[in-house]
Amino acid sequence: MNVTQFSISASSGIPIYKQLCTQIERMVLTNVFSQGEVLPSVRQVASELEVNPMTVSKAYGLLEERGVLTRLRGKGMAVAKQAQEKSNQERLLVLSAMIDELVKEATLMGLTEDELTKLFKEKLGAEYSLADIKE
Amino acid sequence: MSTVISIENLNKSYDKQSVLSGLNWKISQGDIVGLLGKNGAGKSTLLKSLLNIDEIDGGQISVFDEAHHSLSLLSKEKIGYVPQENDEITWLPVADLIKFRKQFYQQWSDEKVNYYLDKWQIDTRKKMIELSPGQAQKVLIILALASMPELLIFDEPASALDPAGRRDLLKELVSLACDENITVIFSTHITSDLERLASKVAILDKGKICYFDDLDKTKENVVQLVMHGQQLSQQQIPNALRSDIKGNNTNCVVTKVDLMWLEEQKQQGVKIDINPMGLEDIFLEITAS
Numbered sequence: 262m263n264v265t266q267f268s269i270s271a272s273s274g275i276p277i278y279k280q281l282c283t284q285i286e287r288m289v290l291t292n293v294f295s296q297g298e299v300l301p302s303v304r305q306v307a308s309e310l311e312v313n314p315m316t317v318s319k320a321y322g323l324l325e326e327r328g329v330l331t332r333l334r335g336k337g338m339a340v341a342k343q344a345q346e347k348s349n350q351e352r353l354l355v356l357s358a359m360i361d362e363l364v365k366e367a368t369l370m371g372l373t374e375d376e377l378t379k380l381f382k383e384k385l386g387a388e389y390s391l392a393d394i395k396e
Numbered sequence: 397m398s399t400v401i402s403i404e405n406l407n408k409s410y411d412k413q414s415v416l417s418g419l420n421w422k423i424s425q426g427d428i429v430g431l432l433g434k435n436g437a438g439k440s441t442l443l444k445s446l447l448n449i450d451e452i453d454g455g456q457i458s459v460f461d462e463a464h465h466s467l468s469l470l471s472k473e474k475i476g477y478v479p480q481e482n483d484e485i486t487w488l489p490v491a492d493l494i495k496f497r498k499q500f501y502q503q504w505s506d507e508k509v510n511y512y513l514d515k516w517q518i519d520t521r522k523k524m525i526e527l528s529p530g531q532a533q534k535v536l537i538i539l540a541l542a543s544m545p546e547l548l549i550f551d552e553p554a555s556a557l558d559p560a561g562r563r564d565l566l567k568e569l570v571s572l573a574c575d576e577n578i579t580v581i582f583s584t585h586i587t588s589d590l591e592r593l594a595s596k597v598a599i600l601d602k603g604k605i606c607y608f609d610d611l612d613k614t615k616e617n618v619v620q621l622v623m624h625g626q627q628l629s630q631q632q633i634p635n636a637l638r639s640d641i642k643g644n645n646t647n648c649v650v651t652k653v654d655l656m657w658l659e660e661q662k663q664q665g666v667k668i669d670i671n672p673m674g675l676e677d678i679f680l681e682i683t684a685s
Contacts, residue, residue: 311567
């Protein structure tokens, strides 16, 4: 696992610990991080991202509470065993928040519902045909 | 966490012009505080007052549980201060200035001094007065870091530093925050300087600390609400700093969303968008009202 995979925007209205939580959770759900994989230390992440170490501890602690991460004695934090076996419900919840953002953005841009649906279907089609090729 | 600085009812004026009036503030060990305020709000005055560089007109200040005007040597050694402008002896060459300052401290890291002198390419043969403002500021930072303080106070550290120097300082502070339980206060009017590092944000306005809270909580609590199809005044919205009616909608900023009220609105079918705000906007909203 590499710290450079994280990206934060300090000037955003979303607190940095929340940005980290969302990113790590998403990476776990999409199997970017594998089960049992050890995360970089709080110090590493804080130095690399140039943020307060307490912010990183807070994110790790929260993810531990949610069962995404687990604390390994003497080794730090690792991706919890059950984390990837999350129910579909939770995956949908994560996606739902992202779609909210998307819809908000589209509304601001003045896209119609039809245009957005069409675009979404196109993207969906491309993604599926890509999966076909891979298989 | 133990209290490092405690200020009660601080008053300070210059030429009969009140700068700080009835100011109260408490800072705990391990806090990394960004002190925000407009130009002329009194940030430097506040920092100089608590360090007893400026005499105060009234109130109580304690630092490390001692009265600020009669700090023991031990407590003084635990404080590192970087003033906004060079207050060191201007005619001394940098090397001599460092030697001079070193003798006042029991703890002193030559390693740190040499690391930064080298990194920042400071010619130690030059006198302070011969350095550019940025270079002089860097020497002051080195002097403050060298004594391995427990309390670091920066007055507008970024004002004279170039972006690379600011980054170096940020890195140093992150590393200090990782290793020791250091307490830091830095004043600035540039919010982006403190968004990465600060755990708390304080706003000095009209002579008082008018706002002091966790940075994360601040970003979670202070939000913009857009209420569709509603025309509401500031008084009709709980915790509102202001409210503008734009067409059919109300656009307002609240210091905390009243969840009961929000639920009520939703039940009445009101559509409300909640938009997070960056610290700069939050600062402007709080000091505008």
